[in-house]
Amino acid sequence: MSTPAPAPASGYGAPSPVYPPAQQYAYGQPPGFPPPTVGKGAAGRAVLWAVVGAVAASALWAAGILLLGPLDDRADLAGYRAKANLCSSVDYSALRTEYTEQDSSPTHNSLKHKAIDQSSCSISLKTGSSSSYADAYLSVEMDLHKKTDPAPEFTAVWSQYDQRYQDYEVQKVSGFGDEAYLVTEDTTSGTGTSGSRAVTLAVRDGWMTYQMSWSVYTSSYETTTPPEVSEVSRWVKTDTRSTLENLRSD
The missing domain is CATH 3.40.1000 (Protein Transport Mog1p; Chain A)
Structure with a gap:
C-alpha cells in the first residue's frame, strides 16, 4: 500500500479559514479627520496632550510599529511578511x-x-x-x-x-x-x-x-x-x- 504525501505536522498544519479583513481605519483617524477643539487652562492642556498622544499612536500604527499585540522581544521574522495570497x-x-x-x-x-x-x-x-x-x-x-x-x-x-x-x-x-x-x-x-x-x-x-x-x-x-x-x-x-x-x- 502506498504511503500518502507528508501530512503537515502539528504546529505547522494547514491554516484555518481566512480571517475576516480588518475594518478600514481600524487604528487611528482616517485621513482628513478634523482635529478636536482644544480649550484653555489645565483642562485644555490635558486635552491637547491627549490629542498629541493619539496622533503619535496613529503614526506608529501607520508605520507598522504596533501590531495586533507587541511582538515578543526575541521574535526574528527575518524580513518575511504575511501574505493574504x-x-x-x-x-x-x-x-x-x-x-x-x-x-x-x-x-x-x-x-x-x-x-x-x-x-x-x-x-x-x-x-x-x-x-x-x-x-x-x-x-x-x-x-x-x-x-x-x-x-x-x-x-x-x-x-x-x-x-x-x-x-x-x-x-x-x-x-x-x-x-x-x-x-x-x-x-x-x-x-x-x-x-x-x-x-x-x-x-x-x-x-x-x-x-x-x-x-x-x-x-x-x-x-x-x-x-x-x-x-x-x-x-x-x-x-x-x-x-x-x-x-x-x-
Missing part, C-alpha cells in the same frame, strides 16, 4: 520543466493573529493541456511565529520525520535559512507504474517556518512515469530559493 509569491518555474501547464486557479488560505500568521497555497500540476486531471500536486506554507520560537519543535518534527513514516528519508541540507530538511518518499515498483513519490523541503529562518511539498501517485500519470525523486528534489530546492526571496521582497 501566498500563491502570488510562489515561484515554481523549475517544476514547470516537467509540468508545463500552469494552474490558472490555485487555491490559497491565510490566517492573521497576534501569535502567528499563516499562509498556504495549493497548486495542481499538469504535464500538458491533454491531462484531464492533475498529474501531481504542489503545496506551499509559510508561518510567521510572533510569540514563540519555533526552533526546538521544528528540529524535532523534521529531523526525525522518518520515525513516524518508515518509507520516508530525511536529509539535512544547507543554504536555506537557519535550518532545513529534505524529506523524500518513493514506494514505486521497478516499473514505476504503481506506488507514490513525494518531496518536501522544510525551512526555518529565524521565527519563520516554510514548507514546499510535491507529491504524486504514479497511477495518475496518463502517458509517462513521474520524474525521479532526485530530480524533483533539485527543482524544489531551486523553487524554494526563489520563493523565499519573493516572500522577503514583496
